[in-house]
Amino acid sequence: MAVVGDLALMGTKIKLTDKFEKRVFGVPLSSSTRFSFSHVKNLDVRKLRTAVRAVMQVEKIQSSGELKEGSLGFDVVSERELKENGFLGLRKTKLVCTIGPACSSIDELEKLAIAGMNVARLNMCHNSREWHQDVIRKIKKLNQEKGYCVSVMIDTEGNQIQVDHGSSSSVKAEEDSIWYFTTEKFEGSRPFTIQANYEGFSEGVNSGDEIVIDGGMATFEVIEKVGNGLRCKCTDPGLLLPRAKLSFWRDGKLLGRDYDLPTLSTKDWSDIVFGISEDIDFIAVSFVKDAEPITHLRDYLSTTSSKAIKVLAKIESLESLRRLEEIVEASDGIMIARGDLGVEIPLEQIPSVQKDITYVCRQLNKPVIVASQLLESMVEYPTPTRAEVADVSEVVRQYADALMLSGESAIGSYGMKALSVLRTTSTRMEQSCREESRQTLLHQRKLGASLPDQIAEQICHCAVEMADNLGVDAIFVYTRHGKMASLLSRNRPNPPIFAFTNDNSTQMALNLQWGVTPLLTDLSDDMEGNVKKTVELIKAKGMIKKDDAILVVSDIIPISTARTIFQSIQVMTIT
Ligand SMILES: Nc1ncnc2c1ncn2[C@@H]1O[C@H](COP(=O)(O)OP(=O)(O)O)[C@@H](O)[C@H]1O
Ligand SMILES: C=C(OP(=O)(O)O)C(=O)O
Ligand SMILES: [K+]
Numbered sequence: 131m132a133v134v135g136d137l138a139l140m141g142t143k144i145k146l147t148d149k150f151e152k153r154v155f156g157v158p159l160s161s162s163t164r165f166s167f168s169h170v171k172n173l174d175v176r177k178l179r180t181a182v183r184a185v186m187q188v189e190k191i192q193s194s195g196e197l198k199e200g201s202l203g204f205d206v207v208s209e210r211e212l213k214e215n216g217f218l219g220l221r222k223t224k225l226v227c228t229i230g231p232a233c234s235s236i237d238e239l240e241k242l243a244i245a246g247m248n249v250a251r252l253n254m255c256h257n258s259r260e261w262h263q264d265v266i267r268k269i270k271k272l273n274q275e276k277g278y279c280v281s282v283m284i285d286t287e288g289n290q291i292q293v294d295h296g297s298s299s300s301v302k303a304e305e306d307s308i309w310y311f312t313t314e315k316f317e318g319s320r321p322f323t324i325q326a327n328y329e330g331f332s333e334g335v336n337s338g339d340e341i342v343i344d345g346g347m348a349t350f351e352v353i354e355k356v357g358n359g360l361r362c363k364c365t366d367p368g369l370l371l372p373r374a375k376l377s378f379w380r381d382g383k384l385l386g387r388d389y390d391l392p393t394l395s396t397k398d399w400s401d402i403v404f405g406i407s408e409d410i411d412f413i414a415v416s417f418v419k420d421a422e423p424i425t426h427l428r429d430y431l432s433t434t435s436s437k438a439i440k441v442l443a444k445i446e447s448l449e450s451l452r453r454l455e456e457i458v459e460a461s462d463g464i465m466i467a468r469g470d471l472g473v474e475i476p477l478e479q480i481p482s483v484q485k486d487i488t489y490v491c492r493q494l495n496k497p498v499i500v501a502s503q504l505l506e507s508m509v510e511y512p513t514p515t516r517a518e519v520a521d522v523s524e525v526v527r528q529y530a531d532a533l534m535l536s537g538e539s540a541i542g543s544y545g546m547k548a549l550s551v552l553r554t555t556s557t558r559m560e561q562s563c564r565e566e567s568r569q570t571l572l573h574q575r576k577l578g579a580s581l582p583d584q585i586a587e588q589i590c591h592c593a594v595e596m597a598d599n600l601g602v603d604a605i606f607v608y609t610r611h612g613k614m615a616s617l618l619s620r621n622r623p624n625p626p627i628f629a630f631t632n633d634n635s636t637q638m639a640l641n642l643q644w645g646v647t648p649l650l651t652d653l654s655d656d657m658e659g660n661v662k663k664t665v666e667l668i669k670a671k672g673m674i675k676k677d678d679a680i681l682v683v684s685d686i687i688p689i690s691t692a693r694t695i696f697q698s699i700q701v702m703t704i705t
């Protein structure tokens with residue numbers, strides 16, 4: 131490496147020698163950087179030093195992969211999808227993949243990234259810290275070196291009551307067989323004995339109550355309490371998996387149980403500290419009961435992390451449903467964790483509960499992920515069932531922001547195929563939603579209390595209406611913290627939203643937002659200049675052509691004239 135770019139300030143192309151570097155800069159530059167020096171007349175050392183430092187800064191950013199000059203921070207996958215499918219065909223629904231042993235090699239991770247994974251989820255219930263660290267670093271490496279834009283989410287283990295029969299394979303419970311649920315700790319397995327991981331698991335349980343395992347895999351009736359344990363009879367035979375979950379029922383009604391365990395355990399906190407140090411983008415909190423742990427975690431992050439890590443609350447218990455609105459309001463987004471939800475509430479309630487949660491999230495403008503068993507049969511088989519495809523389609527029709535794979539990608543043999551089923555199914559359903567103009571049915575609650583917030587909301591609402599009515603090709607938004615981009619996304623426009631931001635954490639957070647393609651670029655106070663520059667760059671890439679129409683929304687608060695906020699809508703036709 132020899133040339134230090136074109137130093138505009140000097141008005142002449144220069145190269146610097148190694149000797150010169152030591153004399154002028156006094157500090158050694160990177161060992162891989164060699165300078166040679168020529169063609170400079172009337173050298174002004176001070177100007178030169180400033181200019182070279184500026185160039186070096188650009189080089190540093192380029193080599194860290196954050197901002198490739200002239201590349202607009204476009205990730206390679208969106209760029210390819212855009213070139214192949216055009217603006218309207220750009221997928222809107224985001225895809226989250228759980229990373230497990232089946233996809234943790236760099237090659238497998240790259241295949242998932244190419245196939246459209248927007249967010250990689252690491253479930254901290256499983257595997258070691260070192261394993262997770264290795265995966266996170268591989269993803270960062272792929273982003274930096276190969277131009278992908280995959281965000282990283284950790285999902286906490288949480289305090290969950292589980293039962294285990296001690297053997298590594300599943301065990302059959304026969305009708306009328308008698309079983310003992312105990313909190314006694316022992317190694318290995320004992321016949322007809324199931325260990326519970328929490329002393330207080332049987333508190334408030336009476337004889338005659340029912341224990342339902344894993345949402346209906348098997349059912350037991352409590353015969354009597356023996357100390358902390360329960361002697362039970364199997365009334366509905368079935369399979370007991372290792373690490374099964376259980377719920378208690380009385381007179382056909384679920385017993386809501388508050389175990390008085392903190393939502394974030396000591397292990398969860400240490401996983402969070404680990405996550406911050408690994409520069410993750412999202413934390414999904416398991417078994418949230420109310421808004422308190424979410425608020426607490428967000429406060430903690432705001433004081434300890436330099437980057438804006440987003441906190442998602444997982445809705446997977448009866449308690450969380452009872453306090454849904456306060457939890458949604460307190461968090462940066464929601465995951466509908468249908469796996470555990472199906473253990474805690476009757477299965478037939480899941481579809482309507484999913485619809486209600488998705489609706490509340492739309493109202494409060496928080497991204498929502500629908501998770502678990504979307505394509506469960508694909509853990510084993512290379513094609514999904516028709517019912518699974520219908521389930522995925524319904525999620526897309528409800529305008530959820532993201533779909534999530536669990537075992538399908540973590541341990542299944544067909545993770546890539548499963549991801550491609552999600553991609554094609556969502557693209558197809560998005561198209562029919564556009565044809566039906568279903569988004570006009572979305573009713574939006576007014577959110578903002580302050581005038582600027584209300585203006586932003588109205589601007590985005592009108593902008594989307596205009597964009598759809600005019601049939602523009604794309605919406606461009608310039609945003610520092612992602613708020614305008616999310617307000618546009620909330621209205622589910624037909625054209626894609628390109629969100630230009632100068633903040634890497636905003637870019638990574640917007641990866642979960644429906645219809646938004648986040649792009650990292652530098653933004654100046656000069657809005658005209660920003661628009662001109664980004665349009666030129668996109669044009670140079672062949673992504674927009676003559677006569678394409680773009681709707682531009684901006685809210686930039688110029689640093690120089692603090693307090694003045696420019697919020698505007700412009701429609702421009704490419705000439
Ligand atoms: N990091 C991991 N290491 C090993 N196995 C994993 C990992 N993550 C997920 N899995 C496997 O994938 C399955 C599905 O993942 P997930 O739905 O996240 O977990 P769970 O089944 O515990 O709710 C898990 O049951 C587990 O067998
Ligand atoms: C996503 C879920 O959580 P986990 O996989 O951590 O149990 C779920 O329960 O659906
Ligand atoms: K978890």
Ligand SMILES: [Mg+2]
Binds near residue numbers: 446467469470
């Ligand atoms: Mg769960």
